[in-house]
Amino acid sequence: MNKQTTNQLSEQLRRRLLYRFIFSCLLYAGIGGFLFLLIYWYYHTRIWYGYETFYIVISTLERFHELFMILYLLIGALIFGYRYLSKSCAYLDELLTASDSLWKNQEEPVVMSDDLREASLHMNEVRLDIIESRKAANEAEQRKNDLVVYLAHDLKTPLTSVIGYLTLLHDEREISPALQEKYLGVALEKAERLEDLINEFFDITRFNLTHLTLDLSRINLTRMLEQTLYEFAPMFAEKNLEYSFHAPQNLEFLCDPDKLQRVFDNLLRNAVNYSFSDTVIDVRLSVDMGVLTFTVENEGRTIPPEKLERIFEQFFRLDSSRGSGSGGAGLGLAIAKEIVELHGGQIFAESHDNRVIFRVDLPYSSGNR
Numbered sequence: 001m002n003k004q005t006t007n008q009l010s011e012q013l014r015r016r017l018l019y020r021f022i023f024s025c026l027l028y029a030g031i032g033g034f035l036f037l038l039i040y041w042y043y044h045t046r047i048w049y050g051y052e053t054f055y056i057v058i059s060t061l062e063r064f065h066e067l068f069m070i071l072y073l074l075i076g077a078l079i080f081g082y083r084y085l086s087k088s089c090a091y092l093d094e095l096l097t098a099s100d101s102l103w104k105n106q107e108e109p110v111v112m113s114d115d116l117r118e119a120s121l122h123m124n125e126v127r128l129d130i131i132e133s134r135k136a137a138n139e140a141e142q143r144k145n146d147l148v149v150y151l152a153h154d155l156k157t158p159l160t161s162v163i164g165y166l167t168l169l170h171d172e173r174e175i176s177p178a179l180q181e182k183y184l185g186v187a188l189e190k191a192e193r194l195e196d197l198i199n200e201f202f203d204i205t206r207f208n209l210t211h212l213t214l215d216l217s218r219i220n221l222t223r224m225l226e227q228t229l230y231e232f233a234p235m236f237a238e239k240n241l242e243y244s245f246h247a248p249q250n251l252e253f254l255c256d257p258d259k260l261q262r263v264f265d266n267l268l269r270n271a272v273n274y275s276f277s278d279t280v281i282d283v284r285l286s287v288d289m290g291v292l293t294f295t296v297e298n299e300g301r302t303i304p305p306e307k308l309e310r311i312f313e314q315f316f317r318l319d320s321s322r323g324s325g326s327g328g329a330g331l332g333l334a335i336a337k338e339i340v341e342l343h344g345g346q347i348f349a350e351s352h353d354n355r356v357i358f359r360v361d362l363p364y365s366s367g368n369r
Contacts, residue, residue, distance in 0.1 A: 012118065013091060021084045028076040036069070091116060098123055106130050143316065148201075155197050158190035165190075214256040214342055221253040221260075221292075225285060228264050232272065239277045247285035253292065253364070259339045263347075264294070266332035267358045271298040274356060292364035295357060303351035311349050312337040 043058045061068055098110045098120070106127050112120040165187040169180060229245060236243060271281050279299040286293050303311070310316050312333050333349075340347045345362035 013115070016115065017084060017088060017091075020087075021080055024080045024083070025076065028080065029073065032069070032072050032076070036065070095119065102127055102130075106134075140313070143313075155194065158194040158197070161190040162187050162194065214259065216254055216256055218252055218254050219257045220250055221255075222247045222249060222251045222285065224257065224261060225264060225283065225294075228261065228268065229283065232268055235269070235272045236281075239272065239275060241272065241275055241277070241279060241281055243281040243283055245283045248287065251285065251287070251292075253362075255343055255362075256339075260343070263336040263339050263360065266336045267294075267296045267360075270332065270358070271296050271300075271356070274298065274300040276300055276354075287364050290363065290365055292362045294360040294362075297355060297357045299354055300356050302354055303349075303356060308349055308351055312347065 039058060039061065043062065049055075094112055094116060098112055098116075101108065102110055102123055110120050110123040110127060112123075165183045169175065169183055169187075175183070225247060226245065229243060232243075235241075268281070268283070275281060275298040282295075282297040284293075284295045284297075307316075316334070337347050340360055340362070343362050345360060348359045348361075350357050350359075
């Protein structure tokens, strides 16, 4: 419940109590005035003999009517003032009890009196938000814990291979040069994979312990993408992939080059990992209506809608099998989303007909050209 909503509810409740207090006082004064007029009329329309008890009472009231009226109003003010304060305290006590209940147990709905119905509705909205936030936090924590276990397991596999091949090279002195070259190549490949996994551990630490900030500078975005695609050539070759690149010549853009490079790297790496072999990855960069758009489209298995909705969540992985050759920690797209949003942009994903498309939209105005 935000401050504005709280103030509105407080004002509504205050007005309701005040209106009831004023109405009660007016009703009380009206009844008193009516009784006074009725007694006055009755007193003056009948002949009295002076010894009737009722006559003595009425005549006394008439003689000191101002004093009795003041006393009557004073008693009424005290009664209704006490009721007003008691009701206010009762509302406060009910709100405190409901708040305490909400703090201790979010599973049970908050129930209050009809006068506090609006407050009850807002408290239940807060309760549901707390439940959803806690659920999301627990799921993210569980995914992180699972992935730490997975990465620890994956670390062991290449490390064991490296140790095995190096031990073999150390112990077997008569291995042929060709076989030595082969074993060294495998050991190097496994060591590089080990380095990638260690970097993922650092990613987990950085993503949870720091907030990303931008170090802006003006760069040639077209050239940076060309360089990135060139660096991906070995990965493309492994799956016999080709790429097409369409972009304006020498497009300049004000951004954080290192972080935006990471976005492009993550999207291209994702496209390579989930592309069918012998296909083409289409990379496009364009500017239209003040928006710079970067898209990566590849041919690959269609991503189910339920996974597509969560693809930018922390620690979410598309590959449930955790193949240690390509699967990451599920941080790449989550970090990419944060970097894009820090630049004031948005990132989208869609998948259909065995195609996967990622699109990044960034504001492109005179201030960042």
